[in-house]
Amino acid sequence: xxxxxxxxxAAVERITFGRSMGEGPxxxxxxxxxxxxxxxxxxxxxxxILIMSTQPGDGRTTTATALARAMCExxxxxxxxxxxxxxxxxxxxxxxxxxxxxxxxxxNGHSLLHRYRPRPELPAAAFINDVAEAISAxxxxxxxxxxxxxxxxxxxxxxGLAPKVGGVLYVAxxxxxxxxxHGEIRAQLDLLGATVFGVVVNEA
Amino acid sequence: xxLGVFLRTYRRKWVVPVALLAASVLGVFLYQQVFGLKESxxxxxxxxxxxxxxxxxxxAQITFDSIINSQELAIxxxxxxxxxxxxxxxxxxxxxxxxxxxxxxxxxxxxYATDKTQDGAxxxxxxxxxxxxxxxxxxxxxxxxxxxxxLADQRKQAQADLDTAAAAFAAFLRKYNAVDLEPxxxxxxxxxxxxxxxAIQARADEKAAYAAGDSSxxxxxxxxxxxxxxxxxxQQANLNKLLALEIPYGSLxxxxxxxxxxxxxxxxxxxGTLTGEQLPLAASIKIVDPARPNSHQLITLLTYAIGIFVGxxxxxxxxxxxxxxxxxxxxxxxxxxxxxxxxxxxxPAGPVWVVRGGQN
Numbered sequence: 436x437x438x439x440x441x442x443x444x445a446a447v448e449r450i451t452f453g454r455s456m457g458e459g460p461x462x463x464x465x466x467x468x469x470x471x472x473x474x475x476x477x478x479x480x481x482x483x484i485l486i487m488s489t490q491p492g493d494g495r496t497t498t499a500t501a502l503a504r505a506m507c508e509x510x511x512x513x514x515x516x517x518x519x520x521x522x523x524x525x526x527x528x529x530x531x532x533x534x535x536x537x538x539x540x541x542x543n544g545h546s547l548l549h550r551y552r553p554r555p556e557l558p559a560a561a562f563i564n565d566v567a568e569a570i571s572a573x574x575x576x577x578x579x580x581x582x583x584x585x586x587x588x589x590x591x592x593x594x595g596l597a598p599k600v601g602g603v604l605y606v607a608x609x610x611x612x613x614x615x616x617h618g619e620i621r622a623q624l625d626l627l628g629a630t631v632f633g634v635v636v637n638e639a
Numbered sequence: 640x641x642l643g644v645f646l647r648t649y650r651r652k653w654v655v656p657v658a659l660l661a662a663s664v665l666g667v668f669l670y671q672q673v674f675g676l677k678e679s680x681x682x683x684x685x686x687x688x689x690x691x692x693x694x695x696x697x698x699a700q701i702t703f704d705s706i707i708n709s710q711e712l713a714i715x716x717x718x719x720x721x722x723x724x725x726x727x728x729x730x731x732x733x734x735x736x737x738x739x740x741x742x743x744x745x746x747x748x749x750x751y752a753t754d755k756t757q758d759g760a761x762x763x764x765x766x767x768x769x770x771x772x773x774x775x776x777x778x779x780x781x782x783x784x785x786x787x788x789x790l791a792d793q794r795k796q797a798q799a800d801l802d803t804a805a806a807a808f809a810a811f812l813r814k815y816n817a818v819d820l821e822p823x824x825x826x827x828x829x830x831x832x833x834x835x836x837x838a839i840q841a842r843a844d845e846k847a848a849y850a851a852g853d854s855s856x857x858x859x860x861x862x863x864x865x866x867x868x869x870x871x872x873x874q875q876a877n878l879n880k881l882l883a884l885e886i887p888y889g890s891l892x893x894x895x896x897x898x899x900x901x902x903x904x905x906x907x908x909x910x911g912t913l914t915g916e917q918l919p920l921a922a923s924i925k926i927v928d929p930a931r932p933n934s935h936q937l938i939t940l941l942t943y944a945i946g947i948f949v950g951x952x953x954x955x956x957x958x959x960x961x962x963x964x965x966x967x968x969x970x971x972x973x974x975x976x977x978x979x980x981x982x983x984x985x986x987p988a989g990p991v992w993v994v995r996g997g998q999n
Contacts, residue, residue, distance in 0.1 A: 460987045468984040494986055605978055609969040617977035633983035636971040 465498075465505040468635065472502070472604070473511070475632050476579065479601035483570045483580035484632065487593040488606040489615040490586050494637035498606050499583040506579055507547040514573040515548065518566045518592060519585040520555035549578065563595040570600065587620060597629035608637040648962035655961070656954025663950025667943050675939075676753040679760040681768045681930040682736060683748045685775070686923035701778045703748050703924065706771050707733040715770040720762060730754060731767050747927060757932050764930030772924050787909075794905040801898035808891040815884050824885065827878040831871055838867035 476482045486499045496519075503513045553565040566582060573580040582600060584593035597603050603624060607615065624631055649656070685703045706712055710728065717724035736747040750771070752764035812818050841864035848857035975982040 464984050464987060471983050497986065604983070605980065607969075607974045607978070609971070609974065614969060614977075617974060618979070621977075621979045631978075631980045633981045634971075634975050634978050635984045635986065636974055636982055637986040638971070638988050639986045 469505040481601040483600040602632035660950035667946035677757040679764040682928035804894040834871035
């Protein structure tokens, strides 16, 4: 597992555009969400959260990044795993790293935010196993793993990882056209034995 | 469709059903103003002559409701009110006022008239009742000369029927020599019975003579019994011939009786007519209530109620269609409900959140 150092403050500043994440309703939402999830993670064997949604643009990466930032604010080390092998390596996730591997962020002299990105060229099963190993590696380090996955209607990676994490956070954006099959996705997760934490609705 | 979606659409588009409701009420109001007619009703009692003199010979009566609905009445009322008879006929109606009696031979008629104004309706009802009364009396009052002529004709016909029946009876009597048929039949019956009894007695004498050993007396009794039987057979044959004539004889006699009765009845009625006792009654008709306004409040209320119902139904239908076609975004609650998990957070709308070059 390769690691690359990265400044957390610098990263956060790079993932936002036009405003600061420091204060305001946006980051407050994720601070509250972080509190909820920390409580829920105490009852799960694995301190890991899988972020999934149905379609591109639902806000998975935004949620993962902002949630990671909110958890870091409470001095909790976080491992942010970019488990989307099909997406471009850009955006907020790529803002945390300059390449593959585990990145470590520094905050007030402490290592809090880390990022891991499996090699995208791996076969799906190997890719999932690689992510699962990263999650397992984060456990002994008392890090909370946040896994950003590809859209679950396009890829089965999210479903493959769902039983291996502490819980699933489902991100959805209210749509005006076809409504995503929320119920069917939940049924699939239940069949796989995954734990569902809840839903984040992206109204932005 | 989810009731919540329907109600939410109703809440968002409440102006549509309210506008439709208002339009329907306005439509009813305009309808009432443009097409709504005022109505007046008058009550008329018609005394049936049959009721006042049951069993009396009367002419057929033309009923008052037929007269109210007639073109002749419409023409007369139109001339009286200077209106088009067609419009008069279309604005008049009649019904029988309810009665507690199961059968009421002298009904009270309610004559309804409609017009754009209440005064017009009242005038039309009064004119129709008055003209109807006059026409009813005119049509139903008997003409004495016509009556006498009709009676004479009927009596003449009845007399002819009687003459025909009598002639047929006489011809029958001549043909079959059936004068005094019934006495002759009775006499023959007696003769046949006497002969048969005498023959029975002769046979008894014959048996007694032979028993006493007097064969000459027995033979004489035997000869007498045989002679009596032959005579009885001959008389029985004559009786049978007369009995065969009995049925047609009775039928022809009955025809004469019926014709005679009819002639007698007509003669009596003609006599009574001449003395003024049995003239058919002149039609009796009385106006119980002159025309008065008839309230349409209930119908008006019902019309408005129907309008409100139709408006509300149309509004609900439009809302239903809008809800079906709506592209309203899901709410957070709907997503949470559909996914079966609590909504832990909402990424708020507000200042633009731009992810530089990212997919999400």
